[in-house]
Amino acid sequence: MDIEKVNSMDFGEFVDVFGNVIERCPLIAAAVWSQRPFSNLEDLEKHFFAFIDALPQSGQEGILRCHPDLAGRELQRGTLTAESQREQRSAGLTSLGADERLRLAELNAQYRARFGFPFVLAARLSDPAAVRRELARRLHRPPAQELRTALGEVKKIGHLRLAELLGAHPATL
Numbered sequence: 001m002d003i004e005k006v007n008s009m010d011f012g013e014f015v016d017v018f019g020n021v022i023e024r025c026p027l028i029a030a031a032v033w034s035q036r037p038f039s040n041l042e043d044l045e046k047h048f049f050a051f052i053d054a055l056p057q058s059g060q061e062g063i064l065r066c067h068p069d070l071a072g073r074e075l076q077r078g079t080l081t082a083e084s085q086r087e088q089r090s091a092g093l094t095s096l097g098a099d100e101r102l103r104l105a106e107l108n109a110q111y112r113a114r115f116g117f118p119f120v121l122a123a124r125l126s127d128p129a130a131v132r133r134e135l136a137r138r139l140h141r142p143p144a145q146e147l148r149t150a151l152g153e154v155k156k157i158g159h160l161r162l163a164e165l166l167g168a169h170p171a172t173l
């Protein structure tokens with residue numbers, strides 16, 4: 001899909017196509033549509049990220065809370081979004097043994113109890129061992145630093161989703 005096609009979309013089509021660039025936050029795509037035309041992929045992406053950056057902390061935490069756990073109940077139940085399902089599969093999280101799943105569930109629960117939002121990481125750039133390592137490492141960080149890191153991961157996920165939609169090569173992240 002080229003940028004002219006993106007710029008020609010009406011509101012409904014744009015939100016249908018880009019509504020899940022930020023997981024379960026179609027409101028962001030709805031707001032970004034008003035900023036068209038976009039000059040290229042980077043420009044489009046800039047508007048998604050600027051919206052996130054401009055939110056108060058409660059809104060930024062709200063975005064994180066819209067993310068499903070990695071290897072969590074939603075994966076088990078098959079209720080993930082198509083994008084999240086693909087990402088979690090590509091990280092090998094769909095084929096974990098019961099022990100590994102339990103260990104991740106415990107770490108996810110500890111993380112959520114400490115920070116008040118789920119652990120978020122760009123799964124497509126990861127694998128089960130790295131997810132576990134990062135979870136254990138980030139669990140002990142100061143909350144303000146962790147919020148910044150988690151939002152950086154949301155942007156990596158958004159970048160990869162946008163690049164896929166536009167058929168572009170993702171930047172090295």
Ligand SMILES: NC(=O)N[C@H]1NC(=O)NC1=O
Pocket residue numbers: 023067068069070083084087088118119120121122123124157
């Ligand atoms: N919790 C979390 O990081 N979820 C996400 N990560 C990712 O790559 N896709 C998701 O849904």
